[in-house]
Amino acid sequence: MRLAILALSVPILCSATEIPQGSHVALKMVNSISTRTAKEGDYVYMRTATPIAANGDIVVPEGSYVQAVVTHSLRSGRVKGKAELAIRIETLTLPSGKVVKMNPHLASVDSDGTDQKLKKENEIQQGSSHGADAAKVAEVGGAGAALGGLADRSWTGAGIGAGAGGAVGLATVLLTRGREVELRQGSTVDVVFDRPVPVD
Structure with missing residues (x-):
């Protein structure tokens, strides 16, 4: 036991x-x-x-x-x-x-x-990346406006430059992955x- x-x-x-x-x-x-x-x-x-x-x-x-x-x-x-x-x-x-x-x-x-x-x-x-994309478009568009104004020495040239720059910026975003x-x-x-x- x-x-x-x-x-x-x-x-x-x-x-x-x-x-x-x-x-x-x-x-x-x-x-x-x-x-x-x-x-x-x-x-x-x-x-x-x-x-x-x-x-x-x-x-x-x-x-x-x-x-x-x-x-x-x-x-x-x-x-x-x-x-x-x-x-x-x-x-x-x-x-x-x-x-x-x-x-x-x-x-x-x-x-x-x-x-x-x-x-x-x-x-x-x-x-x-939409925020970054918008900043990129704005940045390129602004550069286009400056170049357009310098070339034409008028606000008209600046407006055309901004439009061209914005188009380039949008293309850059569309061609770049997020x-x-x-x-x-x-x-x-x-x-x-x-x-x-x-x-x-």
Whole structure:
């Protein structure tokens, strides 16, 4: 009877170590990716920017490799249409060489000075460049007005110059694509784990 009691008192080993549900993890881009060249099926490589801890222990060290894949890539249009990029994070490679399957969702991305932001889960969309386009047209039109006035030495010449300059500016905008979505090497993305992921 005593042996049976001793056996029952031995603690049962914990289940495999895991990344807790709800964990926020920063990933650093190893390679750059842009809607200018990216296509569905392209691989994206990252590293964990900080260690991942659970219950006071580090379960995934900093610098562990993460692999993702492009699931959607759309270039910005010449007249309308915003650039879009969607990626799916698939695997984590531990220092031991073990590969762990996972699928956390994107929570935020570096804007890198642009208007790119998350449109929906795992999809990044670039903002509109209409404001910049209007400034470009106005700038070229103003230059045309100045040149027209100098050549004709009259307000009539300035008006003609402004019209010609505006036409050139509009052509420049129509022939130039809007901003692309770009995640540059060294930039970071923040991901959230919707469910626990065993790593041991």
